Amino acid sequence: VDLEERLHELDLRSDSDIPDVPPPTDSTPEILKSALSGLSARWKNWWIRGILSLAMISGFFLIIYLGSFMLMLLVLSIQVKCYHEIITIGYRVYHSYDLPWFRSLSWYFLLCVNYFFYGETVADYFATFVQRREQLQFLIRYHRFISFALYLTGFCMFVLSLVKKHYRLQFYMFAWTHVTLLITVTQSHLVIQNLFEGMIWFLVPISSVICNDITAYIFGFFFGRTPLIKLSPKKTWEGFIGGFFSTVVFGFIFSYFLAQHQYFVCPVEYNSETNRFVTECEPSELFQMKKYSVPPLLQAVLGWETVNMYPFQMHSFALSTFASLIGPFGGFFASGFKRAFKIKDFADTIPGHGGIMDRFDCQYLMATFVHVYITSFIRGPNPSKLLKQLLILQPEQQLSVYKTLKSHLVEKGILQPSLRG
Amino acid sequence: LQESESENRLDGETASDSESKSEFGGSSPVPTSDDTPEVLNRALSNLSSRWKNWWVRGILTLAMITFFFIIIYLGPMVLMTIVMCVQIKCFHEIITIGYNVYHSYDLPWFRTLSWYFLLCVNYFFYGETVTDYFFTLVQREEPLRILSKYHRFISFALYLTGFCMFVLSLVKKHYRLQFYMFGWTHVTLLIVVTQSHLIIHNLFEGMIWFIVPISCVICNDIMAYMFGFFFGRTPLIKLSPKKTWEGFIGGFFSTVLFGLLLSYVMSGYRCFTCPVEFNNDTNSFTVDCQPSELFQLQDYNIPVLLHSVLGWKTVRMYPFQIHSIALSTFASLIGPFGGFFASGFKRAFKIKDFANTIPGHGGIMDRFDCQYLMATFVNVYIASFIRGPNPSKLIQQFLTLRPDQQLHIFNTLKAHLVDRGILGSLEDA
Numbered sequence: 001v002d003l004e005e006r007l008h009e010l011d012l013r014s015d016s017d018i019p020d021v022p023p024p025t026d027s028t029p030e031i032l033k034s035a036l037s038g039l040s041a042r043w044k045n046w047w048i049r050g051i052l053s054l055a056m057i058s059g060f061f062l063i064i065y066l067g068s069f070m071l072m073l074l075v076l077s078i079q080v081k082c083y084h085e086i087i088t089i090g091y092r093v094y095h096s097y098d099l100p101w102f103r104s105l106s107w108y109f110l111l112c113v114n115y116f117f118y119g120e121t122v123a124d125y126f127a128t129f130v131q132r133r134e135q136l137q138f139l140i141r142y143h144r145f146i147s148f149a150l151y152l153t154g155f156c157m158f159v160l161s162l163v164k165k166h167y168r169l170q171f172y173m174f175a176w177t178h179v180t181l182l183i184t185v186t187q188s189h190l191v192i193q194n195l196f197e198g199m200i201w202f203l204v205p206i207s208s209v210i211c212n213d214i215t216a217y218i219f220g221f222f223f224g225r226t227p228l229i230k231l232s233p234k235k236t237w238e239g240f241i242g243g244f245f246s247t248v249v250f251g252f253i254f255s256y257f258l259a260q261h262q263y264f265v266c267p268v269e270y271n272s273e274t275n276r277f278v279t280e281c282e283p284s285e286l287f288q289m290k291k292y293s294v295p296p297l298l299q300a301v302l303g304w305e306t307v308n309m310y311p312f313q314m315h316s317f318a319l320s321t322f323a324s325l326i327g328p329f330g331g332f333f334a335s336g337f338k339r340a341f342k343i344k345d346f347a348d349t350i351p352g353h354g355g356i357m358d359r360f361d362c363q364y365l366m367a368t369f370v371h372v373y374i375t376s377f378i379r380g381p382n383p384s385k386l387l388k389q390l391l392i393l394q395p396e397q398q399l400s401v402y403k404t405l406k407s408h409l410v411e412k413g414i415l416q417p418s419l420r421g
Numbered sequence: 422l423q424e425s426e427s428e429n430r431l432d433g434e435t436a437s438d439s440e441s442k443s444e445f446g447g448s449s450p451v452p453t454s455d456d457t458p459e460v461l462n463r464a465l466s467n468l469s470s471r472w473k474n475w476w477v478r479g480i481l482t483l484a485m486i487t488f489f490f491i492i493i494y495l496g497p498m499v500l501m502t503i504v505m506c507v508q509i510k511c512f513h514e515i516i517t518i519g520y521n522v523y524h525s526y527d528l529p530w531f532r533t534l535s536w537y538f539l540l541c542v543n544y545f546f547y548g549e550t551v552t553d554y555f556f557t558l559v560q561r562e563e564p565l566r567i568l569s570k571y572h573r574f575i576s577f578a579l580y581l582t583g584f585c586m587f588v589l590s591l592v593k594k595h596y597r598l599q600f601y602m603f604g605w606t607h608v609t610l611l612i613v614v615t616q617s618h619l620i621i622h623n624l625f626e627g628m629i630w631f632i633v634p635i636s637c638v639i640c641n642d643i644m645a646y647m648f649g650f651f652f653g654r655t656p657l658i659k660l661s662p663k664k665t666w667e668g669f670i671g672g673f674f675s676t677v678l679f680g681l682l683l684s685y686v687m688s689g690y691r692c693f694t695c696p697v698e699f700n701n702d703t704n705s706f707t708v709d710c711q712p713s714e715l716f717q718l719q720d721y722n723i724p725v726l727l728h729s730v731l732g733w734k735t736v737r738m739y740p741f742q743i744h745s746i747a748l749s750t751f752a753s754l755i756g757p758f759g760g761f762f763a764s765g766f767k768r769a770f771k772i773k774d775f776a777n778t779i780p781g782h783g784g785i786m787d788r789f790d791c792q793y794l795m796a797t798f799v800n801v802y803i804a805s806f807i808r809g810p811n812p813s814k815l816i817q818q819f820l821t822l823r824p825d826q827q828l829h830i831f832n833t834l835k836a837h838l839v840d841r842g843i844l845g846s847l848e849d850a
Binding site for chain 1: 570571573574577581584585587588589591593596597599600604605607608611658659660755758761762765766768769770794797798801802804805806815816818819820822824827828830831833834835837838841843844
């Protein structure tokens with residue numbers, strides 16, 4: 001009987017064996033509490049959420065105003081906080097507080113992977129800055145080897161830290177760390193790559209996801225009737241569809257405004273003379289007004305025959321569609337995760353909203369999508385990076401590449417064949 | 422029997438593995454079925470069981486090594502196929518262990534989803550490789566060209582489909598199990614699939630970069646075992662009680678020596694040292710080139726200390742042999758950590774072997790656990806110290822640029838070549 005009881009306790013078939021997580025502490029500031037003390041609990045919660053939402057959005061605009069460097073720092077801080085939140089959940093699930101070395105190893109792996117990714121980005125974008133300094137040259141040239149060596153050190157430390165009675169726990173935490181790194185760190189770097197492409201590629205996707213969240217909630221609040229998915233009982237089809245259409249319209253309008261300013265549209269570049277980031281360029285054709293013919297079907301509705309739009313607005317349509325249709329799956333994934341591990345929120349960082357991960361769960365898929373979208377449909381490879389690689393080749397290779405390129409250019413008529421090339 | 426079975430069904434929620442009262446050896450897992458072919462069984466039936474085991478292992482080792490040589494002889498295409506098969510089998514073994522640990526046979530969709538993710542990730546990696554190496558072939562065929570131009574987008578869309586299917590397949594009582602299996606699948610993909618593709622990249626660099634590392638790891642395994650067998654006294658690490666310091670150090674020196682000798686023999690043959698290329702006219706792989714300076718004999722001065730020992734003042738060696746010392750050192754010193762990791766994994770999940778595929782040896786993963794770190798190391802080593810970027814990939818990227826960008830790069834390259842005297846300024850080359 002004792003054996004059977006133990007089996008039942010340990011059986012993973014039901015999720016009922018996880019110990020209850022202690023109720024989250026209320027981190028609402030005292031000021032807010034006293035101001036809202038007269039309202040009922042439901043409205044109080046609504047007001048707290050509303051105020052915090054406004055606070056976050058204002059904070060967001062402030063950082064945008066402060067520029068790309070601050071944005072990068074913000075992305076980095078969010079990444080570290082998300083990583084911390086997920087790792088803490090893992091610790092709680094596995095009672096791992098007393099595992100030797102494990103906290104240090106998790107943070108060490110975070111450092112390694114960040115070093116690897118930042119090294120790749122820095123080398124690309126700060127090429128001139130790097131060329132001038134000898135030590136950086138060495139670090140860049142052997143960057144992959146150094147990153148790999150750092151990672152291997154962590155791996156060997158893990159193997160040496162295996163303790164007899166805790167093997168399985170340690171392997172679980174190792175895997176948990178790696179999956180978390182995969183999710184949070186790679187995506188935060190994709191966000192930064194998108195940012196360097198032009199701040200508009202950073203702002204429009206993030207705003208579309210936020211808009212979809214808010215408008216889906218509002219439509220659901222007023223019109224919600226049919227449940228959408230068992231995982232999140234509060235979501236409804238009305239909210240989903242209403243959110244979709246509002247987000248598309250919002251994306252259109254928001255892109256229209258942003259596309260007019262060089263500050264948002266130009267790729268971020270690092271000026272080595274002034275040691276600052278600059279966003280100044282000739283706007284690419286994506287951001288120049290063009291006339292589009294309205295399809296006959298819509299002519300009657302809108303009353304116009306042609307419309308002046310930025311080509312970017314067509315792309316914003318794709319981005320908003322993804323944000324509304326697929327982005328929520330990131331939210332469902334996070335909901336499923338929270339139910340699986342019986343937590344209400346990832347953490348208590350933001351009063352009324354939960355942890356940072358709670359706000360960013362939909363953003364992750366979006367960041368990857370925007371990055372893949374840009375590399376597939378918008379820009380080609382970076383010409384200066386290509387040139388740099390060409391110049392590292394062996395002379396015979398350079399010569400053969402030169403001949404291939406020349407024949408290609410002549411064939412396409414870009415280069416006139418002449419005796420003096 | 423019931424008690425030992427119950428010990429096997431422990432999940433990860435316990436704070437320590439000590440809930441099982443017995444040691445690893447005592448709690449016997451489901452006995453592995455004996456895969457040894459009948460022929461061998463009869464031939465060895467009159468030997469004691471310890472020697473029988475030794476003979477079975479020995480014969481299978483020789484069989485695997487012979488098989489390895491045959492595959493090398495058959496060429497790069499067959500090698501690639503074998504690497505692919507090994508990868509799939511390793512993935513299958515690790516996923517099966519996950520299933521056994523979590524009793525996940527009746528989870529909806531999960532087998533399908535695991536194999537689907539394997540397919541996606543392989544499609545992504547093979548697409549990147551194919552585009553690099555089969556560039557002209559791809560450009561000629563219209564459907565292939567579109568697939569390669571939007572390759573990343575297509576791969577991402579395929580992966581997303583799998584992700585959404587996973588979210589939709591979440592079932593109320595099994596959330597945690599499903600998330601565990603999702604994580605298990607992804608970590609397995611990370612380990613198995615990425616490394617098998619790095620092996621194929623190494624292979625394309627030249628078969629010597631594939632054969633020497635793998636042989637060094639195998640040699641280290643065998644030599645460390647032999648040294649341990651004859652001289653072993655001081656245990657090396659608690660995880661693997663059979664390993665000893667004598668075996669470790671003896672294996673290190675033998676492997677370095679073996680690496681030097683093997684590289685010497687192989688560097689003389691073009692079929693091993695030349696990068697594998699795809700010939701568009703004959704539609705087959707060729708290994709034909711001017712050997713790079715890595716594979717041309719050079720005179721090296723022996724350090725004064727070794728003069729008296731060896732009796733020579735200079736020695737003729739291939740530069741590649743110096744690199745082989747680095748490879749062998751890694752295989753002997755760090756490679757075993759891959760083996761310890763796998764031992765820890767087996768102890769954590771209370772299995773004796775990954776599977777029963779190879780009689781006497783266990784599963785494919787048991788043979789390949791040390792190889793994985795090696796493959797990544799060789800790839801990083803080549804990228805950092807040996808070759809620069811791949812010219813055909815650069816050409817491919819160049820062709821996607823805009824005409825004005827192309828012209829700018831062409832002119833800069835031309836100026837650079839003229840500057841270096843590689844191109845005469847008036848020649849039309």
